[in-house]
Amino acid sequence: MLAKFVTAGLALLISTATAQALDPEGSYTVRGTRPGGGNYSGTAVVERTGNSYRVTWTIGGQTLVGTGVATDGTENAFAAYRPGSQPAILVYQPRTTHWQAVWTYSDSREVGVEHLLR
Numbered sequence: 001m002l003a004k005f006v007t008a009g010l011a012l013l014i015s016t017a018t019a020q021a022l023d024p025e026g027s028y029t030v031r032g033t034r035p036g037g038g039n040y041s042g043t044a045v046v047e048r049t050g051n052s053y054r055v056t057w058t059i060g061g062q063t064l065v066g067t068g069v070a071t072d073g074t075e076n077a078f079a080a081y082r083p084g085s086q087p088a089i090l091v092y093q094p095r096t097t098h099w100q101a102v103w104t105y106s107d108s109r110e111v112g113v114e115h116l117l118r
Helices: 002-022
Strands: 026-033 039-049 052-059 062-070 077-081 088-094 098-105 112-117
Touching: 026 098, 052 077, 062 088, 088 112
Parallel strands: none
Antiparallel strands: 026 039, 026 112, 039 052, 052 062, 062 077, 077 088, 088 098, 098 112
């Protein structure tokens, strides 16, 4: 009987953590790898702006502002920004404790990985 209560409690904790991860709004620590290599770190703030989101990254003293959308019926969220002449797109998926993205620049043949940690 105790095992059933423990299992139910763990399931509730996991579902609560996943539900919190599905809401992208908030402040994050950023860690990532650029397409082609090279690590980066910084911060990001995701703010709801009606039906879309504003994503503001601060990486290496540079501020980048992008626009994001989260689609109904899927766990993915998408963001795009233009750091100079090369637009970039990111596809985020929620993990138990953070958001993880694969991303690339418009003219790249490689992808990077980014982690948003609350």
